[in-house]
Amino acid sequence: MDTSWFLEILDEEGQLLATAAEEAGVDAAVPACPGWRVGDLLRHTGVVHRWAAGFVADRWTAPRPMGEPPQTDGAELVDWYRDSHRHLLDVLTGAPPDVECFTFLPGPPSALAFWARRQAHETAVHRFDAESARGGAATPIATDFAVDGIDELLRGFHARPRSRVRTEVPRVLRVRVTDADAVWTVRLSQEPPVTVRDAGGDAECELAGPAERLYLALWNRLPVPAVSGDPALAALWRDASAVT
Numbered sequence: 001m002d003t004s005w006f007l008e009i010l011d012e013e014g015q016l017l018a019t020a021a022e023e024a025g026v027d028a029a030v031p032a033c034p035g036w037r038v039g040d041l042l043r044h045t046g047v048v049h050r051w052a053a054g055f056v057a058d059r060w061t062a063p064r065p066m067g068e069p070p071q072t073d074g075a076e077l078v079d080w081y082r083d084s085h086r087h088l089l090d091v092l093t094g095a096p097p098d099v100e101c102f103t104f105l106p107g108p109p110s111a112l113a114f115w116a117r118r119q120a121h122e123t124a125v126h127r128f129d130a131e132s133a134r135g136g137a138a139t140p141i142a143t144d145f146a147v148d149g150i151d152e153l154l155r156g157f158h159a160r161p162r163s164r165v166r167t168e169v170p171r172v173l174r175v176r177v178t179d180a181d182a183v184w185t186v187r188l189s190q191e192p193p194v195t196v197r198d199a200g201g202d203a204e205c206e207l208a209g210p211a212e213r214l215y216l217a218l219w220n221r222l223p224v225p226a227v228s229g230d231p232a233l234a235a236l237w238r239d240a241s242a243v244t
Contacts, residue, residue, distance in 0.1 A: 006116035007092055009145060010123055014085035016139055017045065017127040022078050024134035031132050032221045038133050042077050043069035045126045046084035052115050053091040055101040062102055085123075092116055105156035121149045125219050132221075146211035147182045150175065153218055154184050154195040157243050163192045164240040173233050174203035175218070178226075179210045188233075205233035 026039035033041065051066040070080050092115060101111045108114040124141060131138045154175065158165055165188060173186040176199070183199045209217065209225025216222040220242065227234045 003092075003097070003110075003113045003116045006113070006120040007089065010092075010116065010120040011089055013120065013123040013127045014049075014082075014089070017123060017130045018078055018082050018085065020127065020130035020134045021081065022075075024130060026074055026077055028133040030129050032129050036129075038130060039073060039077055041126055041129055041133075042081040045123065046081045048122055049084040049088040049119065052119050053088040055103075056095050056099055056112065056115055057091045059099065059101050061100065063104070064102075088119060092119075104160075105152065106159060107152065107156055117148070117152065120145075121152060124149070125216070125221065128216060128221055141212040141215060143177075143180050143211040146215035147177055147180050149215045150177070150182070150184070150211070150218060151197065153243075154186060154193075155197070158186075158193045158195065158241070161192055164242075165193050165237060166190055166240070167236070171205075171230075171233060172201065172203045173237070174199065174206040174208075175214070176206055176208040177211045177214055178208055182211070188236075203229065205229035205231070207234060207237070 021038045021042055024038050026037060026042065028038045030036040030038060030041055047066050047069050054060060070077070072080055092112065095112050097110060097112055099112050103111050103114040105114065105118065108117055124145070128138055157163065167188045168190065171188045173188060175184040175186060177183065184195050184197055185200060185203060187194045206228045207214065207217070207224045207226070208228070213222055213225050217224040218237070218241070220238065224234060
């Protein structure tokens with residue numbers, strides 16, 4: 001996992017998010033986040049950036065709450081977001097590779113890699129939100145980055161006890177990228193999902209599509225491109241997979 005790759009993406013995505021927010025206006029509705037305006041999106045993402053930067057900058061090894069967003073609005077709020085994004089980048093870029101601090105998902109080989117990866121995906125999804133509020137074509141998401149994001153979601157977020165994607169009886173869901181060699185088997189039960197990166201065994205439902213669209217669909221930003229098998233499992237994902 002190349003930390004510098006994630007940092008480059010984080011840099012670009014944050015700039016795109018700010019530009020789209022500025023063009024849309026802070027009062028524009030965010031279609032994928034019912035009830036949210038662009039201003040809410042900026043406050044949320046900026047607070048997350050500062051929260052993440054704080055763990056790395058302070059070498060903080062335990063969970064701690066996020067801070068409060070500013071009461072500013074309009075152009076001042078966009079500027080505050082840009083400052084938050086730049087602060088995060090400066091902290092991550094300047095941190096030693098072996099920095100030790102709090103993380104909350106399995107997978108990355110170091111805390112620095114974890115935060116670079118997590119914030120790159122956080123920003124990419126919310127950049128899509130800002131661009132959807134602005135209207136017009138969304139900036140493409142690279143296939144390899146989208147595949148990594150699907151993996152983070154399935155084998156990271158939904159491996160945690162907080163995942164609500166559960167079934168009374170065991171079920172098997174397949175997730176397949178159609179424009180890259182990437183497939184996951186998700187075993188559902190009354191416990192958190194167990195996901196492996198393979199296509200072993202039968203699955204009762206398959207969610208499939210190009211990496212970019214499938215990535216956004218699994219984050220509930222777009223419809224799943226193709227569903228085969230039992231549609232109830234696809235509906236379960238849609239209804240229960242929101243990350244909290």
